[in-house]
Amino acid sequence: MGRVVLVHGVAQQTMGPETLAAQWLPALRDGVALAGGTLSSATVTMAFYGDVFRPAGTRSLGEPPLTADDVTDPLDQELLLTWWAEAARIDPGVCGPAATTRLRTPFVIQRALDALSHSRFFSGLADHLLVGALRQVRRYLTDDEIRQRIRQRVLDALTEDTRLLVAHSLGSVVAYEALHAVGAAYPQALVTLGSPLGIRGMIFDRLAPAPRAGAGQWPPQLESWTNIADRGDVVALVKTLAPVFPGALTDVSVHNGTKAHDARPYLTARETGDAVRTALERLP
Template sequence: MAQQFMGPETLALELRAALLDGVKLGAGVTLDAGDVACAFYGDAFIEPGTRSSDLPPWNEYDVEDGLEAELLEAWFRRAAEIDDGVDPWDEEGTRGLVGYAASRALLSRWVRGRLNGLAQARFFQPVSERMLIGELKQVRRYLDEPPVWQAARASVAAEVGPETRVIVAHSLGSVVAYEALCENPDWPVTDLVTVGSPLGLPVIHRRLSPLPVEGRGAWPGGVVRWTNVADPGDVVALVSELGTRFESGPGRDGVVDRGITNGARMHDFVRYLTALKTGSAVAAGLRGLNA
């Protein structure tokens, strides 16, 4: 999320180096830079032909009822659980979402209380209020707007070639990668490595494509191994263990969940990529061995 002002090569400069380091440190495997491609879909969230220099002046009145409000609530609740600086008993917070849809004014008051609470959370300290609202809107747009999810999944498909074996996906990108793999079971990808993933978060999980059956999501296409890496302090990876949330593929062992600690930057993609457990999972996919 929030990479719409970047581009595939700009992102790859940092992410490719981090992935190469993680694989080398985690498994002693040396890769060439040309072995790694970066799928970019940030431009799916902006008007074609533009590169706005700033975000709209969003505030509590711009958070929509439904998915955006539900996701805001989920982030707030998790932040309150793990961060003593967030008060879960603020005046608006004790009432919950019930009834707010009936009144725009009440919904806006409730949103303002949640935004004020998250402003105190260490996790959200580097994020401005407008950026946070923008992230809520990007998740909602990906899940609800066909042109956006089609463009995002196409960006992944464009980088998958006959020699592609491993997809490493972070944050909303893990939803994009998962759904793209489900759509393309004939891809040669054997390993999916998700990091900082919201795939288990109920507000997202129940909207996945294909839809979950009896609470369990489909196995992602032809993937043989799926490793999920999460920092318990990562608010986005609210449900840090995915093993019980997804079916196992035919002859597969299911999702392997691994916990790590990223320090103060719990959701940072680079820290996830340089983690030894991430590197060893990627290397296992390249070798065709169990992690």
């Protein structure tokens, strides 16, 4: 098992731990190299949970792709409209939701999906993929059985040798909760990429353990936490986590280009590489 454990985000249900690691590892090693360090692939493990969201196969042709009509859960709707509003705020090419269209109707949901799919941050992403991503976030937060299965995948990947978790998107929520559940003195460092942890109501207030007095609880064994966000990342709606997670947390800004939320540009960033290199050099 590795000194570094990677935790992915949504929409990886057709991947596998080796397949996904083969994409992540070269990118992360590039980031570390740009920061003046080295990272051996033998020291890195992927905590994979994508298959938890993969439906069982059937003899039929399968269900039709998800559409706006399938966005019926209030949490899905709220998260979608929040992404839309943020995309419109930071992308001049996206028309935002007018005050008169904030009703929960299929028409408004379709407008939101259309706007996001044509934004420079979600360009080319089909509606059914966006809807599927919304569902995975909501299912993790509201289905206790799924939440436990996914969190256990991270716990199973941790050993007494593990010193650092690197987590992207929803994976940052999973990693944060796993750190509280592990009940041991490891790992001691966390790097979050494109994290939605600070979104109040939808994410922050649903964390386990729950926030206290408006502040997220600090994992007891954690010595350092670096949170990295592109200012154009609409998923990482709250870019700075230090104000809501009091502790040794450093917020760092990066520029990922048009694919602001993608894992690969986060991993290749010198800032990410520096956070990983520094954590591993400091820890025994």
